[in-house]
Amino acid sequence: MLDDRKLAILRAIVTDYVSMREPVGSRALVERYQLDVSPATVRNDMAVLEEEGYITQPHTSAGRIPTDKGYRLFVDRLGTVKPLSPSERRAIETFMTGALDVDDLVRRTVRLLAQITQQVAIVQYPIDLGSSIRHIELVTLGGGRGLVIVVTSAGRVDQRAIETGGAGEETVADLRGRLNAALIGLSSERAASKAGALLDELPPELHPLGAVAIAAILDVLGTRETGRVVVGGVPNLTRFADQFETTVKPVLEALEEQVILLRLLGEAVGEDDVTVRIGHENPYASLQSTSVVASSYGTAPEAWATLGIVGPTRMDYPSTMAAVRAVARYVGRFLAEG
Amino acid sequence: MLDDRKLAILRAIVTDYVSMREPVGSRALVERYQLDVSPATVRNDMAVLEEEGYITQPHTSAGRIPTDKGYRLFVDRLGTVKPLSPSERRAIETFMTGALDVDDLVRRTVRLLAQITQQVAIVQYPIDLGSSIRHIELVTLGGGRGLVIVVTSAGRVDQRAIETGGAGEETVADLRGRLNAALIGLSSERAASKAGALLDELPPELHPLGAVAIAAILDVLGTRETGRVVVGGVPNLTRFADQFETTVKPVLEALEEQVILLRLLGEAVGEDDVTVRIGHENPYASLQSTSVVASSYGTAPEAWATLGIVGPTRMDYPSTMAAVRAVARYVGRFLAEG
């Protein structure tokens, strides 16, 4: 039902609307793109496209703009791959090299992604499901307080504050030794179950301290998968300039909710390539005037997470997708190399 | 030159403009506040206030609005202390209790502050200048990589990735022992100088690993003071609704710059009470249409940092200052108790 010319017209409408930011009419279309037909023909085709729900007009005498369905078709079948510009490639290289640690890497990635796409960037901290426990440290801080520190083979360090009570240094050392002996080398899941069982094996004098320490370890292991999220490039939202209160505020609110962001990125897990959610395809009402372009990154199972961007549905999908894909690849490679 | 009535009029103008968000005229003033004089008298006084630079009018036939200088006078001499509402007190209690660790505490504080002030909140991580080194951990991760972890008596944990090369487990253990023996209990400054000297004392076989480990430790100690900053409540910026591109974008950009935020908060260090910077008093051009209300918090010297809010110059200073002060006190107390 949609012949080649209609598809070409849809592609032209999307392209034009994205760059011009104005509803596009039949005349402008034939002038700016080589359609080799008259405006009247284009109008007829546009009527069909509108009937099928791919485009719509804001008001009677205006040009057409793509609907979410139109963008979807464009992304799925019409988008031509747009390679990154040399300067973008260079930006990626420059940003990545010299990252100090995972924290720094994530911060750099957010900035980079926001800069090339000119959108709001979201990067999830790498989660290391498949990694194993490398070290467990118990430190007293005085005043009856202390820390439990868990280090994994992927280089991740988590800590929890605990009440140590009046436990002496040798008690701490004893417990530290037992914990390490029991848990080092185990995966998160196995460590969690082993730790639970370990409490019963401890001599009574280690019991009070052992209980809180193990509880802290279980907490670390349990919350590990949810991973944090970092957001950047929020100023790019100002390009939504029209409708501020109605459009931007909900988006800002969503961006402050870690849970929402995680779920948003979560949709991309398991996909091979870049995932695109357009407008209402989005699970959150507050983001239904935006699109999300996301991708997994990293080398499973050691470090695996997702990153992406949030922007107006009216965005340059080919470029954005290329950028997200490229950044995901680079970060993944960087992570693998250390 | 400014008698009591003129001051009362200025106070009324500020109060009214903040709540009504509209230039305020002489008639409205005498109607809404008990000035006991006629509009004409108020007009005469307003002419003087305008001449002195405390108020201004957007255009000829409009009411008056306060200038930065007017707000300054209001804050310094006219603001009546506004106690927190019971619900705000309750919010503070609720938010604080149950914080897991410093990270969590900071996150909760940002949310809390943003919620009660309805502004953008900024909280600096506690910096622990006066604390001492409690433990140093060296962990190998395989693949020639490893981690240096530094724990302070205030419970702060920092880590750095290092190249361990092919160093064996006993080498690592040896170095770990020497580092801990040398550095535990020292303050940041003394630890830094001692660490630098320590390298020369190491036996040759520990040299390559010792060099990178000590470099990492120095890096941790060196960057510790600059502390990170967390921002929250950005959606509250939407209440700037007028002038979006011109007003909000620069603010959003500033909010993404850790350096700017740190400097902004830094101004409040050493002050006893809440610090207020109004409009152009602000060092950054992009924030000159905003005011910053900040306060130090924490118990020196163990943990000491600042927090505050950024909002329009047209803000409810008494309430905001009360809220910032209260939150700073609470967080400080919480931090002291652990």
Added chain:
DNA sequence: ACTGGCACTCAACCCTGGAGAGTGCCAAGC
């Protein structure tokens, strides 16, 4: 020193008419 009165200014609002962009439809042409 305060007040009432008055003339003046200026943004905001509404209404109107014209211009322009774009459409849908139809009859004619290839």
Added chain:
DNA sequence: GCTTGGCACTCTCCAGGGTTGAGTGCCAGT
């Protein structure tokens, strides 16, 4: 049968003009 030129129609946008209303500054009177 698809395509095209023509035409009437719709609707937004914009500029112009008149009115309204809030607010001011100034002055003379108490």
